[in-house]
Amino acid sequence: MTSVAWVEGTVILPNGLLPNGIVLANAGKIVAVGDRVKVPKGAEVVSAKGRLISPGFVDIHVHGGGGADFMDGTVDAIRVGCQSHLRHGTTSIFPTTTTGSYEEIHAMIRACQDAKLSTIRGVHLYGPYFAENKVGCHSVAGRRNPERAEYESYFETGMTRIATCAAELPAATEFYKAARKNRCFITCGHSNASWSEMKSAFKAGMRHVDHFWCAMSSVPSVRERFGTPMQGSMTEFVLMNRDMSTEVIADGEHLAPELLEFAYQMLGPNRLCLVTDCNRALDMPIGRYRFGNIESGTWLESDGNVGRALSGSLASSVVGMDSMIRHFKEVTTASLSDVIRMASLTPAERTGISKKYGSLEVGKSADVLILSKKLHVERVFVSGVEQII
Numbered sequence: 378m379t380s381v382a383w384v385e386g387t388v389i390l391p392n393g394l395l396p397n398g399i400v401l402a403n404a405g406k407i408v409a410v411g412d413r414v415k416v417p418k419g420a421e422v423v424s425a426k427g428r429l430i431s432p433g434f435v436d437i438h439v440h441g442g443g444g445a446d447f448m449d450g451t452v453d454a455i456r457v458g459c460q461s462h463l464r465h466g467t468t469s470i471f472p473t474t475t476t477g478s479y480e481e482i483h484a485m486i487r488a489c490q491d492a493k494l495s496t497i498r499g500v501h502l503y504g505p506y507f508a509e510n511k512v513g514c515h516s517v518a519g520r521r522n523p524e525r526a527e528y529e530s531y532f533e534t535g536m537t538r539i540a541t542c543a544a545e546l547p548a549a550t551e552f553y554k555a556a557r558k559n560r561c562f563i564t565c566g567h568s569n570a571s572w573s574e575m576k577s578a579f580k581a582g583m584r585h586v587d588h589f590w591c592a593m594s595s596v597p598s599v600r601e602r603f604g605t606p607m608q609g610s611m612t613e614f615v616l617m618n619r620d621m622s623t624e625v626i627a628d629g630e631h632l633a634p635e636l637l638e639f640a641y642q643m644l645g646p647n648r649l650c651l652v653t654d655c656n657r658a659l660d661m662p663i664g665r666y667r668f669g670n671i672e673s674g675t676w677l678e679s680d681g682n683v684g685r686a687l688s689g690s691l692a693s694s695v696v697g698m699d700s701m702i703r704h705f706k707e708v709t710t711a712s713l714s715d716v717i718r719m720a721s722l723t724p725a726e727r728t729g730i731s732k733k734y735g736s737l738e739v740g741k742s743a744d745v746l747i748l749s750k751k752l753h754v755e756r757v758f759v760s761g762v763e764q765i766i
């Protein structure tokens with residue numbers, strides 16, 4: 378296989394920018410990064426003059442795009458969803474389940490397996506184990522408590538790499554332990570957990586909380602469960618525990634700028650991930666769509682900026698990771714390399730794939746983006762091969 382060299386652009390590294398840098402790949406892997414790299418004769422040279430050379434994005438929480446929800450459970454839906462996010466720079470993707478039936482979740486996992494896409498790094502088992510009063514825009518009928526036989530069958534597929542469960546559900550601890558045994562990154566989401574429930578979850582291996590401030594507990598919401606004295610919630614637990622990470626939906630619709638700045642200042646770029654939490658309405662006309670499975674999912678309305686349930690409450694995003702980085706960069710004090718880190722290396726580290734993915738460093742897969750100065754995706758390469766977007 379030939380060598381590929383990305384040249385004359387500003388290379389975005391995890392700790393800063395390298396102006397006029399060169400990234401050299403051979404057989405799909407990065408072999409050199411620097412400003413004095415010798416480009417071998419016969420190498421394919423990609424000019425990034427006046428542009429940025431960025432690592433491909435890693436999305437750990439994403440439901441679909443281009444009209445398809447991963448829960449549609451067909452190979453075609455998986456391909457369409459992943460391709461639509463590839464267009465927005467996501468080269469490592471964890472298709473994410475919603476609540477749904479046992480059969481629907483298995484169909485989704487099987488389709489991810491059968492699609493054999495080079496960008497799928499595993500499935501995020503997100504629904505169905507949510508707290509009853511924190512289901513959000515997901516179908517209530519598809520929610521349930523964890524049952525060993527059921528979740529073991531998902532783990533046995535070998536595809537599940539991220540596992541979510543609300544910490545206050547009965548047998549949540551057993552779920553976390555089984556997930557840990559199966560080498561999953563373990564998260565707590567759609568939950569009204571108290572400090573002590575978070576503490577036991579942490580002991581069982583939980584290390585992350587889904588979409589900070591959305592469908593999660595706060596001191597007042599925990600007070601509704603336990604009265605006084607007021608107790609700590611997921612919020613305080615994440616902020617205080619240095620081994621915990623979380624994620625934000627930075628589409629400008631879910632969270633105001635000060636909350637993005639707050640999360641960045643409090644957690645830093647190594648503990649905060651950007652996710653899209655995007656539904657099937659990405660790159661689709663304004664209109665009504667199903668969140669989750671095409672037949673049993675709930676309805677949402679996309680206005681082109683965000684999804685809303687018919688009740689008017691937020692129902693996940695309708696934009697790609699490129700929109701998230703543009704918005705985060707625009708409204709916070711985070712440096713460009715920190716913003717990109719939160720959309721690439723940090724989620725890769727948290728999910729255990731950073732040896733191969735997440736940054737432009739020697740030995741890793743040559744998943745490279747050419748971005749315009751205004752952070753629009755112009756060209757996408759996976760393992761050194763240019764993708765048709």
Ligand SMILES: [Zn+2]
Nearest residue numbers: 513587588592
């Ligand atoms: Zn959610």
Ligand SMILES: [Zn+2]
Nearest residue numbers: 438440654693
């Ligand atoms: Zn979601």
